[in-house]
Amino acid sequence: GIQVEQSPPDLILQEGANSTLRCNFSDSVNNLQWFHQNPWGQLINLFYIPSGTKQNGRLSATTVATERYSLLYISSSQTTDSGVYFCAVEFTGNTPLVFGKGTRLSVIA
Amino acid sequence: DAGVIQSPRHEVTEMGQEVTLRCKPISGHNSLFWYRQTMMRGLELLIYFNNNVPIDDSGMPEDRFSAKMPNASFSTLKIQPSEPRDSAVYFCASRRDGNEKLFFGSGTQLSVL
Numbered sequence: 312g313i314q315v316e317q318s319p320p321d322l323i324l325q326e327g328a329n330s331t332l333r334c335n336f337s338d339s340v341n342n343l344q345w346f347h348q349n350p351w352g353q354l355i356n357l358f359y360i361p362s363g364t365k366q367n368g369r370l371s372a373t374t375v376a377t378e379r380y381s382l383l384y385i386s387s388s389q390t391t392d393s394g395v396y397f398c399a400v401e402f403t404g405n406t407p408l409v410f411g412k413g414t415r416l417s418v419i420a
Numbered sequence: 421d422a423g424v425i426q427s428p429r430h431e432v433t434e435m436g437q438e439v440t441l442r443c444k445p446i447s448g449h450n451s452l453f454w455y456r457q458t459m460m461r462g463l464e465l466l467i468y469f470n471n472n473v474p475i476d477d478s479g480m481p482e483d484r485f486s487a488k489m490p491n492a493s494f495s496t497l498k499i500q501p502s503e504p505r506d507s508a509v510y511f512c513a514s515r516r517d518g519n520e521k522l523f524f525g526s527g528t529q530l531s532v533l
Contacts, residue, residue: 344522352509354524397463399522407453407476408522410463 313337315400317411324388324418332383332414334398342401342408343374345383349394357383357396388418422446424525426512432531438500441528444493445514453522454487454497455511463511469495470517502532 314337324330336343345357358365358372360381365372369388374381385392395413402409425444433439445452453468467477469489477487484503489495499506513524 346524352527352529354511354513354527356521356523359521407465407468409465410455412462 313402313406313409315398315409315411317396317398317414319414320412321415322417324416326388326390326418326420328388328418329384329386330388330416332385332396332398332416334381334383334400334411336379336381336398336400336402338379339403340376340379340400341403343381344399344408345372345381346397346399347392347394348397348413354397385416388416390418390420392416393418424512424514424523426510426525426528428528429526430529430531432533433502434533435503436501437532438498439502439506439530439532441497441510441512441530443495443497443512443525445495445512446523447493448516449514449523450492450517451515452489452495453513453515454495455513455524457509457511457527458507466497466510499530502530504532506530507532 316335318333343361347355360372360374362376369386371384395415397413398411399408427442451470454466457463466479467487472489487497509527511527513522515522
């Protein structure tokens with residue numbers, strides 16, 4: 312069936328470290344987005360990236376649609392990066408966005 | 421733009437009571453989504469509307485749940501009667517038609533005692 316799998320499920324980083332979060336999906340997609348849920352529960356859209364590479368400050372994302380994965384890079388992590396990162400995918404056929412279970416990131420000073 | 425606006429932010433009610441959650445999407449957005457988030461099940465889509473018409477309500481748990489969108493700037497999610505297992509954070513989200521970014525409201529934390 313339709314699947315969105317994220318890894319790792321949990322990640323602890325020292326402030327200043329870099330990290331890579333991965334999202335694998337089971338079928339071809341026409342929409343992929345990354346979200347950050349902060350410790351107060353707010354869901355913030357980071358990237359709309361069905362293919363290619365985008366950068367926004369210390370964050371960047373790459374989606375390789377033909378190989379069915381997307382990566383989110385966080386460089387020089389800060390404590391404010393803590394929270395849960397979700398990948399959400401809309402599969403071809405206009406299904407609504409399906410969310411992965413997320414990666415919980417804790418950045419410690 | 422004020423973003424997606426949800427009310428109330430918190431709701432505590434007793435089992436059996438009716439609960440109504442409200443959402444105002446971003447102006448100009450014509451798709452609206454209701455999601456529920458729990459520890460056990462993560463983020464689940466309940467229902468979504470396009471141009472005020474319900475498109476997919478297959479995620480609505482049971483007949484106790486209903487959703488309406490009487491106009492482009494307002495939607496409600498109603499639970500009647502509520503049960504303790506309905507306790508969760510309910511999010512509303514909106515986007516413009518096509519493959520555009522999805523924007524979430526701040527959510528409603530519902531506790532059914």
